[in-house]
Amino acid sequence: MTTATYHAPASLSEALGLLAAHPGAQVLAGGTDLIVQVRAGRAAPSAFIDIKTIAGLTGVRRSGEGFAIGAATPCTALLKDAALCAAWPGVVEAANLIGSVQVRNRATMGGNLCNASPAADSVPALIAAGATCLIAGPQGEREVAVTDLPQGPGRVALQPGELIVELRLPARPMGGGDAYLRGIPRSEMDIAVAGAGVALVLGADGLCTAARVALGAVAPTALLVPEAGAALVGTRIDDAALTRMAAAAQAACKPIDDKRGTAVYRIHMAGVLARRAALIARDRAENNA
Template identity: 60%
Template sequence: MTDRHAGSGLESRGTKTLQDMNYEAPTSVEAAVAALAAADDEAHIFAGGTDLLVQLREEMIRPSLFVDIKRIIETRTITVDDTHVRIGAAVTGAELSEHDAAKALLPGVVEAVELIGSAQVQGRATVGGNLCNASPAADSVPALIAAGAFAQIAGPNGLRVVAVEDLLAGPSRTNLSGNEFVVSLDIPKPTTRSADAYLRFIPRTEMDIAVVGAGAAVTLDADGTCTAARLALGAVAPTARLVPAAATAMIGKKIDDTVLASVAAAARDACNPIDDKRGTVAFRIHVAGVLAIRAVKIAIERAEAK
């Protein structure tokens, strides 16, 4: 989850040592916001820590303050009401995967979160952390975007709401300001004949980082015509991105092979990947189309089964 440029001994990160680092664990959203407001730019939100502690160990970060948000009830709760599923930002993968209602309503989001790390990591890693770490390859993010998730963001001026696709600014960068944090994710409750799915490609079968990720959500009417659709891709651009052209290709149609070919073409058009140790540009673009089709097909099967 981290690159190795730290640890080479090339550059010193100032004279700050671990002794200069502070830790706070507020029990309310307001107290967390206040702690952030009082801190300098090197404060970090600490949820599961599965990315953050690795970055600390690799000396990629030397925070002045860790604000642990796990004691704030709103970040630790999953609630389902008539219109939304709300997942607290510090809910872990293991907790989400054992939540029957969430699993039934949002199988794509849950399966995406379950792909993060190992069984041990699942016990710590959080949905909000995976989002805010802002890796272009984060598994939960395309699934959240496809499901239409919004982030509830707390800051000095109270709460604001931002669509997940608009929260991301680039690799390891979000549009959050330094004194804001994500409290929870609100996902519209899927209607009848509406379902989501997430797939990723890795060269192994687990314990890896997505080379390409694809999240899809579809809604069908009684005769099988698509009335709503969202497709999102991960690891093929600086941030996970929504592919509106793929939705356009599906909405108002029965999704047959011709439509799926248009979905794949739209997905490939939306790619702007890099060559790196995890995959090549050509491979990522091609596989984005393959996974887009497969994810849409799974979402359709799930919607039809409802």
């Protein structure tokens, strides 16, 4: 019988060495996706490289004016960082919609990103917020925008031997606000039928100066929709602007019919959720002006 090996490296370099030595290895953070997949026979790694034991990969720290979130930081830990919650409430809320409390005590945003489900809740929020991730690998370190990482269901733009070290969020701009909403048939413990993350900035005159709109579960990967953001810029996020934004969001959708909902409904929901998220983000931005 073949049995996977388990490794708990103490350092990033040790982890990278293990990854290089075990071509079939997978990185284990919270394990809330990976372990389930292994038990169901959908994944069979030759080795588990547990990154929770690496100093510095767990926890939130200030990075200049922004934030660096270790790849092994569980979602519920984000709630304990008051500065992060104040700056990027949409990101923290998105991460804390995943699964149940018990799942979120283990699950990480890095894992949510690497699992590359089109319906991952934290990913549209991170994309809207303009997050990047720091990747380490055999060739050294590189920083990639979160929006560029997902390549399709279950596929991310990581090279062999690479792992995500941390997620980086910029400082919240003056007058900035963000929000993430998802649609699920139940009230919790479900997978998004559609999701929308919005981050925007209001100028001193109340006009929107920048906006990013990202959608989940409506295409093979989470989508950044520049046309939707552009529809808000220069407006007071009024009804007409929201309608144009929602229409642009819906136009970008390329969903499928599946067990979680129909394509028609997903497109409908993308507009509804983007609009509602934009209104929450606007309210937050007004409070931050």
